[in-house]
Amino acid sequence: MNFEDPDMDTRRLTRRIRQNQSRRNQGESQMAVSIRDLHKRYGDTEVLKGIDMEVKPGEVISIIGPSGAGKSTLLRCINALEMPTSGTISVYGIDISDPKTNIDKLREHVGMVFQHFNLFPNMSVADNIMLAPHMLHKTPKEDARQQALDLLETVGLQEKADARPTDLSGGQQQRVAIARALAMHPDIMLFDEATSALDPEMVGDVLEVIRSLAEGGMTMILVTHEMAFAREVSSRVIFTDAGIIEEEGTPEQIFGHPQSPRLQSFLSKVL
């Protein structure tokens, strides 16, 4: 495969992902995300000590675990915000650490929502959402704006299109951030503690948007501390501790019948 030509790259990647989706529909199982023996080291500290995991298209995965377990690092490796020290990660069959892979093109298909929203304060809410489609997909301004307004409507913020991000509450900012990620029509959405920085009364609105995405069949990986929510929306839950996957299973298995003492201890503290 050659991804050096940027135009070819995006077309091939898109075609490939579409093919995978259609294969899924035909019962073939190509993984959305496939991680093999992932290690991540910062200096002397090994944060990830050999992670293996697979995410099928359409799955909603929640990653739970104590602070410092490497949950966020794992998530950030998937769209190459962090590069693995060793091991392989492939997204719809494309290896992210292959130097031939155009990471920018790959990221167009992997939406990410951050704990601190990371909206651009130098532009309006609508411009935040329009920026990437306009610059990368050459979507005309009017079309991009219409799409932004539609997305804002789905997250309940249509009237805030021309506001500055800093004039919005935390919950509103996070819903804009989700709309901004969705504007690129991603095939996977990553949520990195999307509700951790919010006041409690704001959390519900954001979870509501994520829930509706899950119901719409979006492939999602969530790093979260909202155990009740994880139990409700996830198709699978992964418990990480000290850089390894300690236990994984259905929400029923993880929350109803935890096996490992560490998971039992963790759940006793947070539930």
Add this chain to the structure above:
Amino acid sequence: MIAKHVRQGWTSGPGRWAIGLLALVLGLSALIVAPLATPAQAAEDSPAAQAVHGRTFRVATDTTFAPFEFRDSSGKLVGIDMDLIRKIADIEGFSVQIQSLGFNAALQALNSQQADVVIAGMTITDQRKQVYDFTDPYFDSGVQMAIAKDNDQIHSYKDLQGTVVAVKTGSEGEAFAKQRAAQYGFTVKAVDQSSTMYEMVKSGNAQAVIDDYPVLAYGIAQGNGLKTVTKKEPGASYGAAVRKGENKEFVAAFNEGLAKMKADGSYKKLVDSYVGHSSKGAPASRPGFFELVRQAFPSLMLGLRNTLAITAISFVIALAIGIILGLWRISPNRILSWIARIYVAVFRGTPVLVWAFFFYLGVPQLIGHRISIWLAGALTLSLNSGAYLVEIVRGAIDSVDVGQMEGARSLGLTRRMALRRVILPQAVRFATPSIINQLVIMLKDSSLLLAIGFGELLYQAQQIYAANFRVTETLFMVGVIYFVAISALTWMANMLDRRLHR
């Protein structure tokens, strides 16, 4: 060395033309008027006068070397050299076209046939005789000591025990003082300008000054607050120079005219009018402060214009350097990043003055091609400020939350797109106050360019008090002008900032 360069000056093109034109008009009117006024003289025309009759010589001179050449309060070029050559031209029936260039530039003009004669308080030396032919000496210089007017302790060199004596760097006075320092037990302190020496004596930082006698005598005549108590020491003589073997007729006519003036007493009258006790340079009463402001205003405004112009040009270049190398500095490309680091280290780690001298005096010798003073000045200021702006730009980009870059990259934007659309617009807000600050520093630093003779505000002030010795008042005016200019600039910049970043 430095004193010579400071005296070199920068004269605007139109100014130079105006002087040339003025000289031409004077010369022509002399031609027309002279035969009418003294019809007897035409009949007595000597062979020397006949050889130059009706010819025009291009005379190059210094900008300010009072009392030999300087501008009076009306801006006219006067002084012993100027009056003398005009008078001799009058007597001998030739005309002169005077170009006020600066000492070294005048010699260059002579060498390159842009001028026929140099008259600029030029000492006749054996070394110079190998390159030029000189007229008969028209002035016997030599050094003399002066002390504060109210000082009644010092009557001779013997009384200098334990004192500080101010001299001009590289001058005859310096050599004279150094030879006698040990014998009389005084310390020699060399500075760049006559006016600085006088202020040192008046302020008590030095007790005496030893300088060229005519310069000293002129200063005293101008009321610089000093007096002489010892006789002048015999020393060098001044002559006018031509290229070796050329313009012999000029030399002959000059010598003849000079001899006539000495014979009829008009030479003594001319010299005394500048350095004598009843000199015409000495105003009957010192002009008041507002009269001084009125006289200084035109050249100070020219200086302000040059200061603002060089600052504006340099700021645009510095800003370009700052943005481009600032981005190199944070670039993942190691080579670009190191180029920016080295550039910043070099220009932050060296004084502005070193670069001013390097670009104006050093580089032309390396590349064998003259560098204009505007180019040298702009390079000096912009490369120095550029280094600070690189760090300001880098600091501003660093101060944008790292999540902004991650947010942009997570959408698939390239690093370049993210920088342009997301990071830089935010960084500009952080950087603006520091950039305005740097602009103000740059405007003030531009005054350092006076060392290479760039005609900015402080340079103009020095030219003014080199002639009138009103140092304190002139510096006060300059201070006020800088303050007003910088306040106005800061106010405008802040307005712009507020309008852009509401």
